[in-house]
Amino acid sequence: MLLNAGARVVALESDRAFLPDLQSLENSLHGQLEVVYCDFFRLDPLGCGSMKPPAMYSEKLFENLGILAVPWTADVPVKIVGFLPQKKERNFLWKLIIGMYERSSIYRYGRIELNMFVSEKEYKMLTAKPGELRSYQTLSVLWQTACEIELLHMEPWSSFLTNSKTRGLGIQKSMLLPNNHLCLVRMTPRWNLFTGGMTTANSSTFILMVQQCLAKRKSKLIDKLNSWSPDSGSKLLKQLEIPENIVTGHLYPEEYRRLFEAMEHSKEFSESWLYGEFLENTRHINF
Template identity: 60%
Template sequence: MLAGRAPLGAAGCGRLLAAGLRALLCGLSPCWVTAGRQYPALRVAEPAKEKRLVHKEQRSSLVVRRFIACPQLARTVWRCLQRGAGPGPQPLLLEFAPGPGILTRTLLDAGLRVVALESNSDFLTDLKSLENSLDGQLKVIHGDFFRMDPLTKGTLKPPAVSSDKLFETMGVVAVPWRADVPLKIFGIVPQQLERNRLWRLLFAMYECSSIYRYGRIELNLFISEKEYTILTAKPGESKIYQALTVLAQLGYEIELLHKEPWSSFATNLKNGGLAVPKTVQVPNDHLCLVRLTPQQNLFTGGLKPSNASTFIFMVKQSFAKPKSKLTDRLNSWSLDNSDTLLKALEIPQNAAMCNLYPEDYKRLFEALQNSDMFAETLFHDEVLASTRIMNL
């Protein structure tokens, strides 16, 4: 959480929004200053209209959506997104599922170029109106980020969207993997199938498919505190250290930008509730804004996009019994020189799968790739099963 800032909460957001409207009605300056520059204030969304749109979303959506409905929270998120930014022009930012567009307006006020990817027709109409009032700074597209590149044949119909067409529309071209980040993405991950959505992004990153065909796309995602705890778990924490942990820590640079209580976000639930997932294993009181930047050196050595799916399922199979010994797992893969291999890798022979560091898994995979006794066909059925995850 940002130092010195208390969580906003729904009541605090309401008071702040009311104060902002009073300031506008009193004729205060229509400009605000940030980073030494002054920007004209864009049209402020009307609270009554936002409430009406969210209420309409309550009647039409089967997925629980959360929205940034408080200007102060929007400014906090904007500052987080700017953290670590160097001088000069910033990469284009894609905001998915912006809803009423409170954050969208804040980003535009700050001078950023934004693409808004929205699936709901009512929110889309309001965002299109905002787009038409600007001079190319905002591009609004009908689509669902989590229905990107579905495994279907034929012409895609919105909200399904093709990454190729999306990137062509945005004017973002592919760059080498080790180049700078060509695009930043922000959004709130829906809690339904949250784990599967994270898995799908991870698959695409390791295989350099979908959005990652264009380079090391930076993700800035609000995810549940539970999933953040799993992403950052340490070896030996058997209840939360998982295959997802290993692959995420190896593939991404993971940075916690901010933590915010669930109550700070508006929802489309009919009863106005929060629908906070409960868990007894880890804390889950906040949404965590997490930056996931693909590692530049991920594909050095023997790991490549062409064999990444095999690596992923080697790790997943290793965690089928996380407390089992590594030597037993190697023997199950018909590797008869496991003692020699572990000695060369300086891994204890009695090490359990849940005690290996992410880098150990990569070194193990690269060593197995050079072994005549190791067959990738051991994972053939699991690789085929990946299509179910990729098509969610």
């Protein structure tokens, strides 16, 4: 479909077995298709040093493709289509969103649009609303704050994934959320993400704040604020016109952003609240 539309397409293929057929197709399309031996989900691994394909640094990949960085407020420079690996789906969602807030990895080049097939349970988590305490999580707030999220298509797992022994579904069903479909989801970074006080320098603070607040989604927000700066919670919530009795799992993503920006400008709060019990959890996310 992309080729028929006349788009320039770059195919990143991590399995050598598929390269010959893809390269044959590449040769027949007169420059419209470029095939690269690369694993998108192994871009920019932790550490440094020489890199052996299919792992690769995004800087090298984009340089080879002639893709230049553009300002964050510019139009989307690149659109990526793919499948999130099921075994580490949640880990890759964390890696991508942290890269977005840091404007590192692929996001050094601008507002890279993702069009990804994700499991239904992860889609439900990404788009969960305040009050849906089973599904409304840190990633829900971070992705909704950073991106426009649009469901493009839902396809039953039975359409393309079976277990070779039983001919049944090859994916485990979720006990808490529906997981009967694979969802094609478009995630477009917001042009105004880094305005109003949010920067690449303090975005990690925002991530940690949300993570700490939503660790216990039925706890009162004012109690969490007072634990960071004694007796300051009531004043801050009044300033933002947020009810004092609200629990953390009922606060909207845009309210979390407003709260963060107010804390950044408040004399009562300092960065000392960063180093709480959940800092270690963030450090040990296994990508």
